[in-house]
Amino acid sequence: MNPSSNIRVRFAPSPTGFLHVGGLRTALYNYLFARKSGGVFILRIEDTDRTRYVEGAIESLIKTMEWCGLEYDEGPLKGGPYGPYIQSERLDIYKHHVQILIDKKKAYYCFCEPQRIEELRRSQEKQNLQTKYDKHCLHLSEDDINIKLKSGSKFVVRLNVEPNKIIVVDDIIRGSVQFESNLLDDQILLKSDGYPTYHLANVVDDHLMQISHVIRGEEWLPSTPKHVLLYDSFGWQKPIFAHLPLLLNPDKSKLSKRQGDVAVEEYRAKGYLKEALINFVALLGWNPGTEQEYFSMDELKKQFSLESINKSGAIFNVEKLNWLNFEHLRNKSENDVLKLLKEELLRSRFKEIKLEDETLKKIIQAMRPRVTFIKEFLEKSSYFFEPPKEYEKEAVKKHWKSDIPDKLKILIEEFSKLEQPTKEDYETVLKNTAQKLNVSNGKIIHAVRLAISGVSGGPGLYDIIEILGKDETVKRLKDAIEQIKY
C-alpha cells in the first residue's frame, strides 16, 4: 500500500441478505481502484433500517467477500482509525451533525403525522402535481418547536431544500448532470426512531471517513443532488462520484431475484470458481480497451481504471460466465484441481472411494478439456469411480453387434496375459487382436469403450483403460458380455 496516496474508497452494503452479484461488482470496482492506486478500501455496513435487518447478514457478507478475495483495509471486525464501521453504532455522530444543520437552518424539525403526509400526497397526485413535502413545519416558531419537543412529540428532521437552484453533479462516468432544486423533496434525514436515513448517514460517514471517491450503482444518481446539497450545507468538500451502470436481467430490468440467481453464494454453491466470477463481473461494464478477456485478479488490479467504465447497463449472461469458468479451471495447476476434486469427492456419493493421487491426476488430465465445473469430473466420468450401472441404449444399438462378445473374449484373453502393461501395450494388443480378427480397430474400440464406461463419449480409450487398470478393465469386459443384450 502506498501511504502517500489519498485515495480512500468504500463498499457500503446494507445487511439485508446475501451478497448480490451487482454488489460484488461494486465492491470489486472499489477494491480494484484502491489497489491500482495504492489507496484504502473500506467496508462499511449501512444498517440504518431496522425493519430490513437480517440476522447473520454481516457475517455472511464478510465471509463471501473473503472467499472472493476482496480483502478490506478498514471495516467491521478489523477496525481502523475512523470507526465504528457499522452505522447503527454511530447514532450520536448523526444526531450531532443533524443539530449542526438545524442550527444553520439547512434542516428543520417536522412533526407532521403520517396521515397528513399521506393526504398531502394523495391530493397532489389527484392534481397531477409532483408529490413532495409542503414545508409545513418549516414555519413553526422556536417556541412551538420547543413545546412539542418537551412534550415528547414524535418528529423527523428534514433537509431544507432551497428553491430555484440548479444543482450540478459531476460524475466521472456520466459527466456533468444537472438537477433543479424545485424538483427535490425535503428529504427526511433523521427518522422518528432516531436512526438516520441513507442520505444523511452516507454523506456524514463518507466525509468523516475521508472517502475520496464514491463508486456506487447508477440507482443512486437521482439522489446525488441531495447529497451534494448536504455536503454544501456542511461546508464540506465533495468526493468524486462515479455511478456504475446497472447489472440487468435478460429482460433488461435491474438484476433481481426471480429471474435467476443473484447471490454470490448461489454461484459458489453451483461450483463456479471465484476467479471466473470475478473475471466475468469485472467485464460487465469495464474493459481495458484491448482484446484481452481472460484476467487474473492481479491483472485486473494492474489494468483497471474508472475512466474506461461503460455507461450502459449490462445483461448478466451466464453462458460467458460458464466459458470463463472452463478457462479458469483449465489454467489451474494440476495440484490445485486435485485439491478441489478431492473436496468434491468427499461431498459426493463416492466419498468412500480411495484412489491414489496419481490416478486422480490422470483423471484430471483426461477430463480437463471436457469439464466446465469440478463436479463434472464425477458426473461426466463416473465410470472412473464405479462400474457402469447401465449401458447407453443408442450406443449399444450402434456398436454392440452380435459378433462382439466372441471377439471381446479373445481380447480379454490377450489383455490377461499382459504384465504391468503400459498404455501403449493395451493399444498394441488391441490393434493386433483386431487385425487377427479381421475387423477395424474402431469396431473393437467402440465396443470396449461402451463395455467399460457404459457411455459412448469421453477421453481416449487407452487413457481410460490405463486409469482403470488391467484387472478392472477385464472384469468390466466380462460383466458387459454377460449383461448387454442385443
Place this chain on the structure above:
RNA sequence: GGCGCUAUCGUCUAACGGUUUAGGACGCCGCCCUCUCAAGGCGGAAAUACGGGUUCGAUUCCCGUUAGCGCUACCA
C-alpha cells in the same frame, strides 16, 4: 405523470470524425483433426434504433423522436 440515465451483432464489447468491406469474445452453424465426446485449428451467419442537422466526411459531435431502464419511501 415528473426527473434522470442509456442506445453498435442474440449477449458482453472495440472504434475516442477519415486507417472500416464496423474489429474481438461468448453462444450458434460448417469444415479439418479424430476410436468417440470434448479440446484445438480454420471458416460462416449476425449490429451502428429512427429522423434531422454540423462537416469535404459521421458509429463517433448537436437537436428531436422512439424505446429501455432507474429514481420519485420515516428502503437502501
